[in-house]
Amino acid sequence: MIARPLATHSPRAVKEVLIARGWDAVKADAAAGALRPAAVELVGLDEVTLLALMRHAGQLGLDLVTGDDWAILSGAEARLSALARPWVVPPELAQLAALVGGALSPEPAAHWITARGTIPLDRPIIIGILNVTPDSFSDGGRFLSPDEALAQADRLLTEGADILDVGGESTRPGSEPVPEAEEVARVGPVVAALVRRHPGVTFSVDTVKAGVARAALEAGAGIVNDVSGGRLDAGMAPTVAKAGAGFVLMHSRGTVSTMARLDHAEYVPDVVSAVRDELGQRLGEALVAGLTPDQIVLDPGFGFAKTAEHNLLLSDRLSALLPLGRPLLVGPSRKRFLGSVTGREVAERDVATAAACVVAFERGARLFRVHNVAVTRDALAVAHAVRG
Numbered sequence: 001m002i003a004r005p006l007a008t009h010s011p012r013a014v015k016e017v018l019i020a021r022g023w024d025a026v027k028a029d030a031a032a033g034a035l036r037p038a039a040v041e042l043v044g045l046d047e048v049t050l051l052a053l054m055r056h057a058g059q060l061g062l063d064l065v066t067g068d069d070w071a072i073l074s075g076a077e078a079r080l081s082a083l084a085r086p087w088v089v090p091p092e093l094a095q096l097a098a099l100v101g102g103a104l105s106p107e108p109a110a111h112w113i114t115a116r117g118t119i120p121l122d123r124p125i126i127i128g129i130l131n132v133t134p135d136s137f138s139d140g141g142r143f144l145s146p147d148e149a150l151a152q153a154d155r156l157l158t159e160g161a162d163i164l165d166v167g168g169e170s171t172r173p174g175s176e177p178v179p180e181a182e183e184v185a186r187v188g189p190v191v192a193a194l195v196r197r198h199p200g201v202t203f204s205v206d207t208v209k210a211g212v213a214r215a216a217l218e219a220g221a222g223i224v225n226d227v228s229g230g231r232l233d234a235g236m237a238p239t240v241a242k243a244g245a246g247f248v249l250m251h252s253r254g255t256v257s258t259m260a261r262l263d264h265a266e267y268v269p270d271v272v273s274a275v276r277d278e279l280g281q282r283l284g285e286a287l288v289a290g291l292t293p294d295q296i297v298l299d300p301g302f303g304f305a306k307t308a309e310h311n312l313l314l315s316d317r318l319s320a321l322l323p324l325g326r327p328l329l330v331g332p333s334r335k336r337f338l339g340s341v342t343g344r345e346v347a348e349r350d351v352a353t354a355a356a357c358v359v360a361f362e363r364g365a366r367l368f369r370v371h372n373v374a375v376t377r378d379a380l381a382v383a384h385a386v387r388g
Contacts, residue, residue, distance in 0.1 A: 008036065008037055011032035014032035015028045015029055015032035016028075018031060033077070034077055034081070035076050035077070036076070036077045037074065037075070037076065038074065038076070038077040038080050038104065039072060039073065040072070040073045040080065040103045040104070041072050042072070042073065042100075043069065043070045044069060044070075045069050046069070049092055049093065049095075052090050052092045053066075053073075053093060056083070056089060056090060057083070060079050060082055060083055061075060061076075062074065062075040062083065073100070080104060081104060084097050084104060085097055102323065103323055105319070105364075106325050108121070108322075108364070108366070109121055109294070109327045111294065112246055112295075112297055112327060113244070113292070113295050114202055114295075115217060115221070115222040115223070115245040116221075117202065119163070119246075121367075123384055124361055124366060124381075124383070124384055125163065126160060126161050126367075126368050126370065126373055126377055126380070127163040127164070127204065127329070127367060127369040128157070128159075128161030128165065128370070128373045129165055129369060129371050130149060130152055130156065130166045131167045132149055132168050132187060133169060133170045133186070149190045149193075149194075150193055150194065150197060153197075159372075159374040160374065160377035161373045163202050164194065164201065165204040165205075166190055166191055166203060166204065166205055166206065166221070167207070167225075168182075168187040168212070169206075169256065171256055173258075173260045173261045174257065174261075175256065176257060177256050180211045183207065184211065184215045187215075187216055188215045188216060189219075191203055192220060194220075195221075202223060203220065203222060203223070204221060204224065204225045205217075205224055205225065207224065207225075208226055209232075209233055210233045210236045210238075210239040211235075213239050213240065214243075217240075217245055221245070222245055222246060223245055223248065224236070224239075224240050224247055225248040225250070226249065226250065229249040229251060229252060229282040230282055230286060230289075231252075231282070232256070237285065237286045237289035237291060240286075240291060241289055241290035241291045242290070246297065247297070248297045248329055249282045249283060249286060249296060249297070249298055250298075250299035251278055251279050251282075251298075251299065251300050251301035251304065252301045252305060259304050259305060260303060260304055262307060265305050265310065267310070270313075271306065271313055272317045272320050272321075273320075276324065279300070279321065280324055283326065293325065293326065297326060297328070297329045297367060298321065298327070298328055299328070299329045299330065299331060300314050300318065300321060302315075302330060302335055302337070302356075303331075303332070303337060307337075308336070308337040308341070311332075311335070311337035312341075315332075315356060315359050315360060315363070316363070317363075318359075318360055318363040318364060318365060319363045322364045328364055329365065330356070330357065330365045330367070330368055330369070331368075332356040332360070333349075334346050334347075335349075338352040338353060350372035350375045353370055353371070353372065353376060354370075354372075354378075354380075355379070357376050358379050358382075358383045361380055361384070362383065
């Protein structure tokens with residue numbers, strides 16, 4: 001007899017063993033995914049439900065830790081899925097089973113629909129940042145002219161960017177809102193020139209204003225990246241829906257001038273739960289406005305109304321956002337919390353950014369918005385190769 005430990009943090013080890021034993025790749029992949037460990041916290045349980053859960057969890061081979069009115073269930077994802085079937089569990093567990101089902105992660109989205117075509121999500125997608133602003137925290141004023149912006153776009157694409165995100169309004173702490181006409185004048189001509197120069201590339205516009213989004217989409221952009229998640233302009237979601245564009249909904253609080261500060265950094269019961277609930281609300285509103293799920297990507301908003309500890313906790317528990325059912329985009333690039341960890345100034349945080357992106361990839365993110373594409377691309381290439 002031989003016993004070999006298998007690494008369960010990634011399904012690759014189990015999948016390859018099954019294939020070696022004669023299973024076909026599709027069945028092996030499904031079985032390996034079902035064996036991934038998962039855990040669900042349940043609160044507000046009455047005594048009857050708790051006792052029924054203790055009996056049934058044991059029958060399913062799930063581990064259970066309980067208190068007076070709470071429980072933590074853990075085990076293979078397949079076993080938790082077996083509990084998440086209201087029609088087969090004891091009647092007193094029917095409501096709980098539905099809640100467990102909602103807390104489990106669905107199959108990851110295979111693609112993202114934009115106005116410029118469909119983007120496959122079977123590998124990390126890198127979004128290069130192109131700020132045409134005089135005051136952005138990292139590169140403000142460097143790419144204001146169309147020629148400078150085009151040259152930087154060429155560099156980002158050469159380094160491996162899949163998408164370029166053009167922004168005309170800074171959200172650094174204390175920044176002043178930019179009038180719509182001025183923001184359109186900044187980003188519209190740049191987007192149009194980029195589309196002419198690189199017709200096969202998908203471009204995004206970073207804005208909270210529906211009018212700016214509309215102008216950029218008319219100029220050829222395929223995605224709208226709204227750092228307010230649609231909060232600051234009721235016309236944003238309908239505009240994106242009408243254009244059939246991709247939509248990035250980012251978590252934030254406050255206005256353009258305050259969202260990167262800590263004025264709204266109180267989270268109940270914790271930052272991960274609050275971000276998940278608020279992103280879920282934004283997602284629901286976007287769907288009501290006419291967007292389809294395949295158009296929407298979610299961003300937890302690293303650095304926006306979050307302390308360094310909040311950002312680190314979100315990084316570690318990013319997979320808790322996967323049950324929302326949409327792909328995750330992260331934008332940790334050169335953010336202040338990376339400086340608090342490394343002690344490095346803004347321009348020296350690209351390696352830390354790449355490390356944060358690898359952590360996010362391991363926890364389920366598939367899109368990465370960064371200033372330095374080359375360093376992040378190499379880091380994610382290694383992470384993706386390791387996962388097979």
